[in-house]
Every structure is written in structure tokens, then in C-alpha cells.
Amino acid sequence: MKVLITGVAGFIGSNLLAHLLSKGHYVIGIDNLSQSDGSNIKEYEGDSRWEFHCQDVRNFEALKKLAQGADAIVHLAAFKIPRYGNALDTLQINVHGTENVLKAALENRCRVIFASTSDVYGKNPSLPFSEKSDLYLGEPSVKRWAYAVSKIFDEQVCFAYHEEYGLPVSIIRYFGGYGPKQNTTWWGGPQSVFIDCALKGNPIPIHGDGRQTRTFTYVGDLVDGTARVLESEAAAGRVFNIGNTREIMIIELAEMIWQMIRPGEEPKIEFISYRSFSGRYEDVRRRTPDISLARALLGFEPRVALEEGLPITIEWQRRAARAGGGL
Numbered sequence: 009m010k011v012l013i014t015g016v017a018g019f020i021g022s023n024l025l026a027h028l029l030s031k032g033h034y035v036i037g038i039d040n041l042s043q044s045d046g047s048n049i050k051e052y053e054g055d056s057r058w059e060f061h062c063q064d065v066r067n068f069e070a071l072k073k074l075a076q077g078a079d080a081i082v083h084l085a086a087f088k089i090p091r092y093g094n095a096l097d098t099l100q101i102n103v104h105g106t107e108n109v110l111k112a113a114l115e116n117r118c119r120v121i122f123a124s125t126s127d128v129y130g131k132n133p134s135l136p137f138s139e140k141s142d143l144y145l146g147e148p149s150v151k152r153w154a155y156a157v158s159k160i161f162d163e164q165v166c167f168a169y170h171e172e173y174g175l176p177v178s179i180i181r182y183f184g185g186y187g188p189k190q191n192t193t194w195w196g197g198p199q200s201v202f203i204d205c206a207l208k209g210n211p212i213p214i215h216g217d218g219r220q221t222r223t224f225t226y227v228g229d230l231v232d233g234t235a236r237v238l239e240s241e242a243a244a245g246r247v248f249n250i251g252n253t254r255e256i257m258i259i260e261l262a263e264m265i266w267q268m269i270r271p272g273e274e275p276k277i278e279f280i281s282y283r284s285f286s287g288r289y290e291d292v293r294r295r296t297p298d299i300s301l302a303r304a305l306l307g308f309e310p311r312v313a314l315e316e317g318l319p320i321t322i323e324w325q326r327r328a329a330r331a332g333g334g335l
Contacts, residue, residue, distance in 0.1 A: 016039050087102060127156040150289065180234060185224075206265050224314060
């Protein structure tokens with residue numbers, strides 16, 4: 009296939025690029041490099057199996073031109089939870105970018121695989137979350153919900169394009185990705201920051217009381233699930249949870265990472281109140297997926313446990329820090 013990946017220089021995008029090239033597909037990658045220095049894709053410079061364009065998904069004319077002849081667009085480019093950032097950027101980039109992707113796909117008659125998020129389930133207390141679970145968000149004045157709102161809107165636009173124009177669109181709700189090439193700031197998730205702090209011997213910052221839970225999915229499993237959706241004609245018009253089902257408290261994750269890096273040492277933990285964030289903030293207490301649909305329709309099964317994936321991730325992050333002069 010000829011596949012266009014938006015956000016190709018990011019965490020999932022760069023790992024998906026490697027996977028698709030290994031399978032013999034041709035890739036067109038775009039990224040505005042606003043959240044990446046390009047190092048994730050540097051090893052593929054000059055590779056004739058793909059092409060890279062430094063471009064923004066908000067530029068429709070450029071996107072439409074690059075999508076010509078593509079069999080599918082995997083839309084990964086997005087801004088995330090504005091924990092320390094601007095909610096307006098998150099809303100505008102995610103909403104305008106996704107509709108541009110859908111319009112470009114419609115003009116070129118190609119499939120769309122849209123990357124959504126487990127964050128859309130919000131504060132729903134009924135776990136595990138299936139694709140039919142209610143999407144239950146918190147108080148609208150709390151800017152943390154900007155990301156979830158933008159993705160919910162994007163999903164509805166995807167469904168509307170599928171219904172109105174017959175555009176084959178599939179939606180993936182990712183749960184807690186980690187692994188090599190992850191962003192090493194909060195943008196990459198708590199594990200990125202925890203690893204960085206433990207490598208340097210600094211206290212690990214825990215937002216809230218640390219008893220909130222998440223599931224963490226190794227990037228190889230995320231890429232496998234994405235590729236299965238991409239390769240399945242039966243996936244059109246459907247939503248899939250792609251993630252690991254093991255639930256772990258954030259403080260347990262921090263302690264696990266510390267012991268992997270500094271075995272035998274007492275973990276240094278620093279608890280940080282949500283009140284220290286700019287604007288008001290609200291967290292989700294628990295989040296875990298029901299992946300029955302992905303298992304049944306795609307044959308998807310997460311295979312990498314935290315005890316296996318974290319050491320690989322830690323070693324990658326250690327090398328990346330050394331290369332950047334950070335250690």
C-alpha cells in the first residue's frame with residue numbers, strides 16, 4: 009500500500025513508519041516538527057521507500073496534494089492534554105487538522121485511520137471501557153478536558169463523513185503508550201518523566217495522590233493494533249480500543265521504574281497538587297479497556313508486559329539522554 013502518516017516524527021508515527029516499511033509499503037510522512045526535533049526519523053533519511061514533508065495538517069491544500077494516490081491516511085498528528093499548555097491550540101489543531109484529513113481523503117478516495125484516545129471516556133466509573141461505553145467528561149471550565157472534547161468532536165466528524173459520503177473511516181482509541189522514541193517530557197506520559205528523574209536521581213513528581221490508575225501499552229503492541237486496523241476491510245466505520253488491560257497505580261509505576269534503574273534504593277517521590285497547574289485541573293481516577301472487539305475482529309492481543317517493555321524503554325531513554333548530553 010501507499011500510506012500517508014500525519015505526525016510521522018512522533019512516538020507512534022515513527023514506530024509505525026518502521027513497521028510499514030518492513031512490510032514493503034510506501035510511506036508519505038508529514039509532520040510540522042512542533043513537538044519533535046526529527047531525531048525519531050533521522051535513520052530513514054535518503055531511504056527511497058518513503059518521503060518526508062515538513063508540513064502542518066492545518067494546511068489543506070498541501071495535505072490534499074500529498075494524499076494523491078494514497079490508499080490510506082493514518083492520522084496521528086494532534087496536540088495532547090494541555091497540562092501545562094494552551095487549550096486553544098489543542099482544540100484548533102485537533103479539530104481543523106482532522107477535518108482537513110477527512111476532506112483530503114474524500115477527494116482522493118482513500119481510507120482513514122483516525123487516532124483517538126482513551127481520554128474520551130473521561131470520568132465514566134463503569135470499567136472496563138468498551139467502545140460503546142458512555143463518554144463522561146468533567147466540568148467544562150476545566151481546561152484539561154479540551155483534549156477529550158476535541159477528540160470526541162473528531163470522532164463524530166469521522167462518523168459523519170462515513171455516513172454522508174461512504175468514506176471508509178476507522179477509529180482507534182489508544183491506551184497509555186510507552187516505548188522507544190517516546191517524548192521524554194510530560195507530552196510522552198508519566199513514564200517518560202519518571203524514567204528521566206530516576207536516571208538523574210531526582211525526585212519523581214506524582215500529580216495528586218498517585219493512587220489513580222492507568223494501563224500502559226508497549227509501542228510494539230500499539231503499532232500491531234494499528235496495522236491490523238489498516239489491513240482490515242471489516243474495520244471501516246468502527247471504533248477499536250487498542251491497549252493493554254493491566255491496571256496499575258501511578259505511584260506503583262513510579263516505584264517500579266525507580267527500582268529498575270536504582271535497585272535497592274528508596275524511591276524519591278514528590279507529590280504535586282493539581283492546584284499548582286495553570287488554571288484548574290481535574291484527573292481521572294481509573295482507566296482500563298475492554299479489548300474484546302479488537303480481539304474478535306482483528307486478532308489483536310497485547311503481548312509485552314511492563315516488566316519486559318520498561319527495561320527496553322529505559323535503555324533507549326538512557327542512550328537518548330547521553331546522546332543529547334543529558335546524562
